[in-house]
Amino acid sequence: PQVIRREDYQAPAWLVPEIALDFRLGLSATHVIARLSVTRNPAGNGTPTLRLNGDQIAALAVRVDGEAVNDWRMDGPDLLIDLTGDAHAIEVETALNPAANSQLMGLYASNGMLCTQCEAEGFRRITFFPDRPDVLSTYSVRMSGDKALFPVLLSNGNCTETGEGPDGSHWAQWHDPWPKPCYLFALVAGDLVANHAQFTTMNGRAVDLNIWTRAEDKDRTGHAMASLINSMKWDEEAFGREYDLDLFNVVAVSDFNMGAMENKGLNVFNTRYVLADPETATDGDYDAVEGVIGHEYFHNWSGNRITCRDWFQLSLKEGFTVLRDQLFSAAMGSEAVKRIEDVRVLRGAQFPEDSGPLAHPIRPDSYQEISNFYTATVYNKGAEVIRMMRTMAGAETFRKGTDLYFDRHDGEAATCEDFVRAIEDGTGLDLGQFRLWYGQAGTPQVTVELRHEDGAAVLELAQQVPATPGQPDKQPMPIPLRLALFDRATATHRVEELVVLDQARQTVRFDGWAEPPVLSINRGFSAPVQIEAQRDPADLVFLAAHDDDPFARYEAMQSLVVGHLVGIVGGRLDAAAQDRGRAAIGEAFGAILADDALDDLMRGELMILPSETYLAEQLLVADPLAIHAQREALKAWLGREHGAALEALHDRVRAVPYGRDAAARGARKLKTQALIYLASADAVGTAPRARAQYDAADNMTDRQGALMVLCGLDVPERAAALDDFHTRYAGNALVIDKWFSLQAGSLHKDVLEHVKALANHPDFTMSNPNRVRALYMAMAVNPKAFHAAGGEGYRIIGEVIRKLDPINPQTAARFVPSLGRWRRVDAARGALMVEELKAIAAEPTLSRDVREQVTKSLG
Ligand code: DPP
Ligand code: ZN
Numbered sequence: 001p002q003v004i005r006r007e008d009y010q011a012p013a014w015l016v017p018e019i020a021l022d023f024r025l026g027l028s029a030t031h032v033i034a035r036l037s038v039t040r041n042p043a044g045n046g047t048p049t050l051r052l053n054g055d056q057i058a059a060l061a062v063r064v065d066g067e068a069v070n071d072w073r074m075d076g077p078d079l080l081i082d083l084t085g086d087a088h089a090i091e092v093e094t095a096l097n098p099a100a101n102s103q104l105m106g107l108y109a110s111n112g113m114l115c116t117q118c119e120a121e122g123f124r125r126i127t128f129f130p131d132r133p134d135v136l137s138t139y140s141v142r143m144s145g146d147k148a149l150f151p152v153l154l155s156n157g158n159c160t161e162t163g164e165g166p167d168g169s170h171w172a173q174w175h176d177p178w179p180k181p182c183y184l185f186a187l188v189a190g191d192l193v194a195n196h197a198q199f200t201t202m203n204g205r206a207v208d209l210n211i212w213t214r215a216e217d218k219d220r221t222g223h224a225m226a227s228l229i230n231s232m233k234w235d236e237e238a239f240g241r242e243y244d245l246d247l248f249n250v251v252a253v254s255d256f257n258m259g260a261m262e263n264k265g266l267n268v269f270n271t272r273y274v275l276a277d278p279e280t281a282t283d284g285d286y287d288a289v290e291g292v293i294g295h296e297y298f299h300n301w302s303g304n305r306i307t308c309r310d311w312f313q314l315s316l317k318e319g320f321t322v323l324r325d326q327l328f329s330a331a332m333g334s335e336a337v338k339r340i341e342d343v344r345v346l347r348g349a350q351f352p353e354d355s356g357p358l359a360h361p362i363r364p365d366s367y368q369e370i371s372n373f374y375t376a377t378v379y380n381k382g383a384e385v386i387r388m389m390r391t392m393a394g395a396e397t398f399r400k401g402t403d404l405y406f407d408r409h410d411g412e413a414a415t416c417e418d419f420v421r422a423i424e425d426g427t428g429l430d431l432g433q434f435r436l437w438y439g440q441a442g443t444p445q446v447t448v449e450l451r452h453e454d455g456a457a458v459l460e461l462a463q464q465v466p467a468t469p470g471q472p473d474k475q476p477m478p479i480p481l482r483l484a485l486f487d488r489a490t491a492t493h494r495v496e497e498l499v500v501l502d503q504a505r506q507t508v509r510f511d512g513w514a515e516p517p518v519l520s521i522n523r524g525f526s527a528p529v530q531i532e533a534q535r536d537p538a539d540l541v542f543l544a545a546h547d548d549d550p551f552a553r554y555e556a557m558q559s560l561v562v563g564h565l566v567g568i569v570g571g572r573l574d575a576a577a578q579d580r581g582r583a584a585i586g587e588a589f590g591a592i593l594a595d596d597a598l599d600d601l602m603r604g605e606l607m608i609l610p611s612e613t614y615l616a617e618q619l620l621v622a623d624p625l626a627i628h629a630q631r632e633a634l635k636a637w638l639g640r641e642h643g644a645a646l647e648a649l650h651d652r653v654r655a656v657p658y659g660r661d662a663a664a665r666g667a668r669k670l671k672t673q674a675l676i677y678l679a680s681a682d683a684v685g686t687a688p689r690a691r692a693q694y695d696a697a698d699n700m701t702d703r704q705g706a707l708m709v710l711c712g713l714d715v716p717e718r719a720a721a722l723d724d725f726h727t728r729y730a731g732n733a734l735v736i737d738k739w740f741s742l743q744a745g746s747l748h749k750d751v752l753e754h755v756k757a758l759a760n761h762p763d764f765t766m767s768n769p770n771r772v773r774a775l776y777m778a779m780a781v782n783p784k785a786f787h788a789a790g791g792e793g794y795r796i797i798g799e800v801i802r803k804l805d806p807i808n809p810q811t812a813a814r815f816v817p818s819l820g821r822w823r824r825v826d827a828a829r830g831a832l833m834v835e836e837l838k839a840i841a842a843e844p845t846l847s848r849d850v851r852e853q854v855t856k857s858l859g
Contacts, residue, residue: 001851005366006312012135013044013051014083017179019137021127025145025189027109028099033091034127036137040086052079052092052128055106055121059128063091079128092128101125102767102807110255111214113190114150115268117261120311120370123182133308134413136179143187144171150189152212154249156180156264176264178244181307181413186263188212188251195221199229201243202236211274212251220275223286224250227293234294234328239402241301250274250293254733257769257810258374260292262299269296272734272770278658278699280735283665285700290332295325301406309413311370315362315438316416318374319382323390326383334662336550340605343525343551346384347614350376351530354443355617357820357857359468363416363438368852371810377441384528385437389420391526392480392500393427401426433502436477441468444479446501448533452516457485459508459519461501463529469859478502482526484549485510485517491546498526518542520556523549535559537584544588545595550602557592558610560585565610565634566618569626585634586641593645600653600666607673609635612783616824623826624787632680632747639681650674650689658699665701672705679709687715694721704738712747736763737774744778744785751785752792766804769811776800780818787825791832794819798836801850802843809847816840816850820857834858 024031101108106125124131141155147170157176194210235241256270273292303317330338390398405422449460465474479501484493543556564581567573616622656667679686697703729735786793804812822833
C-alpha cells in the first residue's frame with residue numbers, strides 16, 4: 001500500500017489560478033468540461049509534467065491551448081501532460097454516472113437530486129485536477145439540465161446569469177470570487193424549496209440566507225435558520241469574523257457520509273443536522289443541528305479563508321472549528337452542561353482511539369487513506385489542544401492570537417505550525433514545548449497525590465504519556481491543570497489557580513492549611529488527560545455536593561462511580577468496601593436529587609453514570625459483560641434505594657409543559673433519567689409509567705426517552721409501543737432511523753435477534769449511511785450486544801464491513817475500530833475479534849479505507 005508522509009510535502013509544480021466548469025447534468029449521465037488555466041509555480045520543483053489526479057474517471061478528450069492533443073498519458077488513475085513554457089489553457093472532458101455512485105464521493109444522485117461531496121479527495125472523481133488543498137483557484141461554473149428534474153441549480157459564490165435552453169432545459173452560471181481548493185467545490189441540482197431569510201453583517205452587508213430542502217421538509221428548517229443567524233452574529237462578536245458573500249446556501253441531503261460540508265457559500269448537510277421540530281426531533285437533535293450549523297458556518301474563516309496546506313494539517317481547520325462550535329453552543333445554552341457533554345464525547349470516542357491500534361497525533365505523520373483521519377482525535381482532541389492555549393492565555397489574550405492568525409494567513413493554505421506561531425506572537429505565550437501536543441499521540445496519565453504536612457498541603461504531580469504505535473518514547477508535555485483547595489468546614493475554596501505541569505514530576509506546596517483541604521483538580525477539564533488519584537470516597541461525596549465548578553462536581557460523581565465499579569470488576573474491593581462505596585454513591589445521588597439549588601439540566605447530567613466504554617477504558621483488559629452487569633446492578637440499586645424520590649421527581653417534571661427554554665428542557669431530561677432508574681429497579685412496575693410518558697408525549701424527547709426505556713424491557717408494552725412508533729412516523733426517514741437505533745442499542749436480552757430481524761425489514765437498506773449507522777453503529781457501541789458471548793456481535797459487524805465495503809468504503813471503514821479493540825478485552829473474546837479482522841483482510845478486493853484500518857488493527 002502507498003503511504004503518504006507529512007515530511008515528503010512538496011509545493012505544487014503547477015498552479016491553477018482559474019477554472020471554468022461546464023456541466024450537462026443528468027441523473028445517470030453527466031458530461032463535464034473542465035477548463036483550467038495552469039501556471040508554473042515559481043516555488044515548485046520545475047518539472048514540465050502537469051499531474052492531474054483522477055479516480056475512476058476517464059478522459060474523453062484533452063486539449064492544450066485549444067488544440068486536441070494525444071501525448072498525454074495515464075499514471076494509474078492520474079492524467080499526466082508534459083508542458084513547455086509557463087502558462088497554458090488545459091481542457092478535459094469527462095462523463096459521469098451519478099446514479100451509480102454509491103460511494104457518495106464526487107457527484108452523486110440522492111433522492112432524485114444531484115449533489116457533490118469533494119472533501120477530502122472527491123473532486124478527482126468529477127474531473128482531472130491537482131486535487132490537493134494548496135492549489136487555490138477561482139471557480140466559474142455553468143450547469144444545464146432538465147428544468148422539471150432540476151428546477152434549482154446551485155454552486156459556490158453568486159449566481160451571475162440564468163437562462164432557458166432547448167427541450168425543456170435551463171442553465172445557470174455561478175461565480176465564486178474567493179479562490180479555493182477543489183475540496184470546497186460544490187454543485188447541487190434538484191427539486192428543492194428554500195426557507196429564506198436575511199442577515200445584515202456588522203459592516204452592513206445584506207446577506208441572503210437559504211436553507212434548501214424537499215418541499216415536505218421545509219417547515220422543519222426554522223431551528224437551522226435561527227442557528228445560522230445566531231452563528232453569523234456570534235462569529236462577529238466572539239472572533240471578529242464577518243461573512244464575505246451576498247449569499248449563503250445550505251442544502252439538506254438524505255444520503256451523506258458525514259455530518260455536513262462547509263463548501264464555500266454552499267454548505268451541504270446531512271438532513272439530520274438540518275431538520276428539526278418538536279414532534280420529530282429530540283432536544284439532543286436540536287443541539288446537534290445548532291452545533292453543526294455553527295461548525296460549518298465557522299469554517300468560512302477557519303477552513304475556507306484560511307485552508308490547510310496538506311491533509312496532515314486537517315486539525316488546523318477541524319480542531320479550531322470544533323472549539324469555535326463548542327464555545328458557540330456554550331454561549332447559546334448552558335456552558336456547564338455543554339462542557340460536560342464535550343468531555344463525554346472525548347472520553348467516549350477519543351480516549352479509545354488514543355489507547356488503541358489506530359492511535360495517531362492530532363497532526364498525523366502518515367496515512368494511506370485520508371478519509372480514515374476524520375477522527376475524534378483530529379477533531380475533538382484537536383479542539384482540546386487549542387482550548388488549552390486559550391486557558392493558558394486567558395480568553396481575551398487568546399483573541400489577540402486568533403486575530404493575528406486570521407490577519408496573517410488570510411487567503412493562504414496554512415499549517416498547524418503557522419497557527420501555533422500566530423498564537424505565540426499574538427499572546428506572548430511560549431509554546432515551544434507545547435508543540436509536542438501536535439506530534440505525540442496517547443492520553444497523558446497524570447498521577448496526583450495530596451499530602452498534608454507541617455500546616456501545608458503538598459501536591460505531588462507526575463505525568464506519563466503512554467507508548468502508541470510508532471511512538472514508543474514520549475516527552476513530558478505542558479499540562480495546564482486548574483485546581484482549587486476546599487476548606488472542609490466552610491465548604492468553600494481558598495485557593496484556585498492554574499498549575500502547568502510541564503515536567504515528568506512536580507511538587508506544589510500550599511501553605512496555611514492547618515487542616516487537610518479537599519483537592520479539586522482539572523477543573524473545567526482544563527487538560528485532556530486521565531487523572532489517577534487515590535481518592536477518599538468521602539472527599540468525592542463532598543465535592544459532588546459542594547464544588548462550585550460544575551464540571552468538577554460532575555467529575556467527582558463520575559470518579560466515585562468509576563472507583564467503585566472498576567474496583568469491583570477488577571476484584572480489588574472486598575464486600576465491606578463494596579458496601580461502603582455503594583453507600584457513598586447512594587448518598588451523593590440522593591443529595592443531587594434533593595438539591596434545590598441545582599437546575600434540572602445540570603441535575604440530569606449529574607445523574608448520568610459513566611459509560612461502559614469509559615469504564616472499560618480504565619482497565620487494561622476488560623470483561624465488557626462484567627462491567628455491564630455491575631453498572632446495571634448499581635443502577636437498579638439506586639432505583640430501589642431512591643425509588644420514592646425518583647417517582648416524585650418524575651411526577652414533578654411530567655407536569656412541566658413543552659418549551660425550548662432551559663427549565664423545560666431540564667424537565668424533559670429528568671423525565672427520562674428518572675424512568676431509566678425506576679425501570680432498572682422494577683421493569684414490570686415501571687412499564688406502565690413509561691408507556692404513559694410515551695402516550696402523553698407532545699414532543700420527541702419524551703417519546704423517544706420512554707420508548708428507549710421500554711425497548712430494554714421484556715414487557716408486553718414494548719412491542720406495542722414500537723409498532724405505534726413505526727406507524728406514526730412511517731415515511732419520516734430520520735425518525736425511522738431512531739426506531740432502528742433504539743432497538744439495536746437496547747438493553748433487551750434478545751437484542752442480537754432483533755438486529756438480525758431488522759436487517760431484513762423493508763425499511764432497511766445498505767445504501768443509505770444514516771440507516772446503516774442507525775442499525776449497526778448503534779449495535780457496535782452497545783457493549784452487551786457487540787460483546788455477546790460466542791462472538792455473534794463481532795460476526796455481524798464483520799459481515800457489515802465486508803458487505804458495505806464495495807458499496808461505500810468510507811462508511812464501512814468506520815466500523816473497523818470497534819473490532820480493533822481486541823487487545824483490551826479478555827483473550828477469548830479478543831481471539832474472536834481477531835478472527836473477524838482476518839476474515840475481512842482475506843477478502844480478495846478491499847478498499848484502501850478498510851484495508852488500512854484492518855491492517856493497523858491487526859498489526
Ligand atoms: N469538513 C467537514 C466538517 O468537519 C467534514 N468533511 O465540517
Ligand atoms: Zn469541520
